Amino acid sequence: MKNKGRKKKVWEKWLCLDIICIMLILVGFSYKKIEKTTMETENFRKIYQEDNKEKAEETKEEEEGEDMEKEKKKVALTFDDGPHPVYTPQMLDVLKEKGVKATFFLLGEQVEKYPEIVKRMSEEGHLIGNHSYKHEQLSKLSSVQACTQVNRTNELIYSITGEYPEYLRPPFGDWKEHLDCEVNMIEVLWDVDTLDWSSKNKDKIIKKVVTNVEEGDIILMHDSYESTVDAVTEVIDLLQKEGYEFVTVDKLILE
Secondary structure, eight states, rough: HHHHHHHOOOOHHHHHHHHHHHHHHHHHHHHHHHHHHHHHHHHHHHHHOOOOOOOHHHHHHHHHHHHHHHHOOOEEEEEEEOOOOHHHHHHHHHHHHHHHEEEEEEOOHHHHHOOHHHHHHHHTEEEEEEEEEEEEOOOOOOHHHHHHHHHHHHHHHHHHHHHHEEEOOGGGGOOOOOSSSOOOEEOOEEEEOHHHHOOOOHHHHHHHTTTTTTTEEEEEEEEHHHHHHHHHHHHHHHHHHHHHEEOHHHHHHHH
């Protein structure tokens, strides 16, 4: 009977040990499962955070790009007295290379001589304006003569481009008021005069622009000199670095 009781106690001890072992195994299994789940959750969290970070950076870059576009200061390059047979094509080459649109105020007598250059201006997206026929001071002419200077040039430009000019820059900035004829055009003067016709010096032209230009300014030049072509190349680079955008005059006047 005593042996039987001892065997029962031994069996009970082993049963308890087995139960404890099973419980430990189950606990260990559960711990590993929890640890695995935790690691998976942590990995998912890291991936999620990295993905969100990338999206946030992309959004920030897009917003900064939009802000830069909004903050760009607009200015207009304008050229009088053309087209010139040599330097106007060179100027058009520079503008095309830089991706810049400009405004050309043309003389009728030059349009007659070089229609192919006027056609190129139009095809490349530049704005073409009227600068009279012979660069005469309109206020000193009779009304009929002044109207003839403007209307004749308009017709010449229309015959090449298929569009009548809407903008007029009177020679010397001197417009004749109260004309008897109908000249329904917008007068365009300037804010920065480079005096390129006087100095014919590239560095002086550049200095005139960069030290005087402000947002919304219209810059006066002439596409009749090699020094102006050279100056424009550098002016574009310098002003673009300062956040300026070059537009045609209608974009400044109408906005």
